Amino acid sequence: MNECPLTEHMRPDGGYLSIKEYEEKGGYRAARKALQGMTPKEVQQLVKDADLRGRGGAGFNTGQKWGFVPPADSSVRPRYIIANADEMEPGTFKDRMLIEGNPHQLIEGMIIGAFATHSDVAYIFLRWAYKLAAKRLEEALSEAYAKHYLGKNIFGSGYDLEMYLHTGAGRYICGEETALLNALEGKRATPRAKPPFPIVSGLWGKPTVVNNAETFSNVQHIINNGATWYKSLSRCADGGTKIYGVSGRVARPGWWELPMGTTIRELVEEHAGGMKDGYRFRSVIPGGASTEFLTVEHLDVPMDFESVQRAGSRLGTGMMIVIDDRTCMVGAVHNLLQFFAQESCGWCTPCREGLPWIVDTLNAIENGQGRAEDLEMLDSHTDLLWLNKTFCALAPGAMEPLKSALTLFRDDFMRHITEKRCPWR
Amino acid sequence: MLTENEREELEKELGRHELKSSASVEALKIVQRYRGWISDESLRDTAVLLEMTPEELDSVATFYSMIFRRRVGRHVILVCTTISCWVVGYEGLLNYLHARLGIKPGETTADDRFTLLPIPCLGACDGAPAIMVDETLYTNVTEKSISEIIEKYE
Numbered sequence: 251m252n253e254c255p256l257t258e259h260m261r262p263d264g265g266y267l268s269i270k271e272y273e274e275k276g277g278y279r280a281a282r283k284a285l286q287g288m289t290p291k292e293v294q295q296l297v298k299d300a301d302l303r304g305r306g307g308a309g310f311n312t313g314q315k316w317g318f319v320p321p322a323d324s325s326v327r328p329r330y331i332i333a334n335a336d337e338m339e340p341g342t343f344k345d346r347m348l349i350e351g352n353p354h355q356l357i358e359g360m361i362i363g364a365f366a367t368h369s370d371v372a373y374i375f376l377r378w379a380y381k382l383a384a385k386r387l388e389e390a391l392s393e394a395y396a397k398h399y400l401g402k403n404i405f406g407s408g409y410d411l412e413m414y415l416h417t418g419a420g421r422y423i424c425g426e427e428t429a430l431l432n433a434l435e436g437k438r439a440t441p442r443a444k445p446p447f448p449i450v451s452g453l454w455g456k457p458t459v460v461n462n463a464e465t466f467s468n469v470q471h472i473i474n475n476g477a478t479w480y481k482s483l484s485r486c487a488d489g490g491t492k493i494y495g496v497s498g499r500v501a502r503p504g505w506w507e508l509p510m511g512t513t514i515r516e517l518v519e520e521h522a523g524g525m526k527d528g529y530r531f532r533s534v535i536p537g538g539a540s541t542e543f544l545t546v547e548h549l550d551v552p553m554d555f556e557s558v559q560r561a562g563s564r565l566g567t568g569m570m571i572v573i574d575d576r577t578c579m580v581g582a583v584h585n586l587l588q589f590f591a592q593e594s595c596g597w598c599t600p601c602r603e604g605l606p607w608i609v610d611t612l613n614a615i616e617n618g619q620g621r622a623e624d625l626e627m628l629d630s631h632t633d634l635l636w637l638n639k640t641f642c643a644l645a646p647g648a649m650e651p652l653k654s655a656l657t658l659f660r661d662d663f664m665r666h667i668t669e670k671r672c673p674w675r
Numbered sequence: 676m677l678t679e680n681e682r683e684e685l686e687k688e689l690g691r692h693e694l695k696s697s698a699s700v701e702a703l704k705i706v707q708r709y710r711g712w713i714s715d716e717s718l719r720d721t722a723v724l725l726e727m728t729p730e731e732l733d734s735v736a737t738f739y740s741m742i743f744r745r746r747v748g749r750h751v752i753l754v755c756t757t758i759s760c761w762v763v764g765y766e767g768l769l770n771y772l773h774a775r776l777g778i779k780p781g782e783t784t785a786d787d788r789f790t791l792l793p794i795p796c797l798g799a800c801d802g803a804p805a806i807m808v809d810e811t812l813y814t815n816v817t818e819k820s821i822s823e824i825i826e827k828y829e
């Protein structure tokens with residue numbers, strides 16, 4: 251049996267895990283331990299040693315990131331910490347499951363993270379669509395305040411922290427950490443230039459730590475059990491377990507907490523029960539819409555940051571979408587790019603103008619009106635919208651599935667063009 | 676004109692913020708809860724309270740897909756149109772809703788009962804296809820279950 255620290259205490263009936271139940275299972279012990287007996291530096295170091303890498307997509311070492319905050323005696327106040335639970339990456343639903351199943355786990359992880367980074371105010375930035383998660387977080391926050399685990403002088407340590415829930419109003423770009431800051435300030439949520447990074451100048455120009463909700467949910471387990479234990483949960487160099495998910499035409503779509511480094515094959519064949527009758531595996535997007543396609547030859551790739559990167563993609567959110575042999579790859583890419591074109595914030599020209607152009611071209615190809623030179627035009631866009639050519643990472647993220655599809659499934663594109671129709675329809 | 680109730684709720688929300696304009700999204704959501712959508716008039720009235728120009732507030736309002744700057748029906752049906760739902764065929768559902776309600780995405784039925792909107796991933800991809808009606812999520816929907824679901828909304 252695998253150890254599942256993140257999910258083991260969730261109620262099997264999917265109900266709300268109250269503060270009482272959470273504490274009976276050891277909840278808030280780690281926060282008490284950290285605030286009463288550790289220094290912020292010690293917490294940072296422990297989390298760094300545990301090799302907890304950010305679960306929001308980029309995989310930055312969390313303890314290391316916390317080490318970049320200005321020193322405790324800096325007079326720049328207040329300082330902020332934010333849990334990013336905007337989760338709008340198509341194919342991804344892990345933060346929702348974590349919050350619905352155990353909202354106090356996120357709150358406790360954030361208290362410890364806030365203490366480690368000398369933060370005064372914490373926000374949970376939650377996607378608007380997550381109504382049940384919002385309701386449970388509100389309830390959990392008021393329970394935590396009632397017990398004085400939030401507010402003034404938490405656990406008698408002299409440390410104060412206020413925590414608020416903010417729900418969005420529907421725009422993918424708000425998950426990008428600097429756009430998120432503008433959203434919280436009540437401005438139009440376009441991204442900001444980096445540097446300065448939020449950790450130096452974030453919300454209202456004050457130092458701000460942004461981490462993914464799953465990242466925070468790991469922290470108390472590291473405090474309770476140590477870095478060596480945390481690393482032993484994993485099958486690779488990155489620490490811990492991961493929430494993985496599989497959707498598409500598999501027998502049992504779902505999500506599971508498994509050791510970091512579980513292979514694509516195990517996820518698809520064992521946990522998701524293989525393909526649905528009558529369908530064969532063709533391809534997979536390993537970590538949400540903005541990651542490169544992988545194919546059958548990559549089934550044994552372990553789902554960790556390094557291995558997926560070596561295979562030519564990214565772990566991303568670790569929530570994979572399986573594409574079967576009866577689904578048109580051009581159609582799949584068209585659907586993905588439509589999402590990115592719609593969600594482009596419009597701030598910079600290559601993204602605002604380039605993405606709709608790509609969508610129109612893919613639409614034409616899909617409908618049998620494509621020309622051979624269209625493929626070269628698409629190729630050139632994967633370069634024109636690549637890293638450092640657009641203001642933020644949305645556009646390069648959109649290019650990842652496109653670029654990989656143009657390489658891996660070029661024949662499919664060609665067939666649409668020569669047969670003047672979609673062969674899958 | 677904002678009503679007494681709206682004004683009271685807005686003042687309460689604004690009191691929580693150091694800078695009033697930082698409550699723009701919350702304020703728009705409050706007004707929308709009362710009126711279903713944000714008209715030019717309510718936008719202007721809300722902007723005054725937020726100490727923003729109407730243009731500034733509109734730049735926020737128009738940014739978000741869940742702030743409605745046009746009138747919507749009594750119930751909003753959101754159909755997920757992104758990848759996991761696409762793979763399992765959301766398009767058939769949209770066609771079914773089109774046939775059943777006589778409206779295309781973005782339109783409202785003549786009796787103001789439903790507005791139909793496409794929406795990106797609802798975070799329920801293991802239950803694709805997924806839809807949301809007002810605040811309620813429905814997963815693994817079929818034509819048959821959708822037809823029963825919409826009967827529940829007057």
Ligand SMILES: Cc1cc2nc3c(=O)[nH]c(=O)nc-3n(C[C@H](O)[C@H](O)[C@H](O)COP(=O)(O)O)c2cc1C
Nearest residue numbers: 304305306334336337425426427461462465643644
């Ligand atoms: C377009 C875009 C959307 C993003 N959406 C999210 C999101 O919904 N949730 C999230 O945690 N990170 C998202 N990110 C990544 C964040 O900017 C940031 O890197 C992350 O929250 C850091 O947390 P971590 O270090 O714990 O991974 C997004 C990035 C981009 C470019």
Ligand code: SF4
Nearest residue numbers: 595596597598601642
């Ligand atoms: S890349 Fe796209 S989303 Fe990012 S700033 Fe430019 S227009 Fe906005």
Ligand code: FES
Nearest residue numbers: 755760796797800
């Ligand atoms: S893609 Fe439809 S719910 Fe995620």
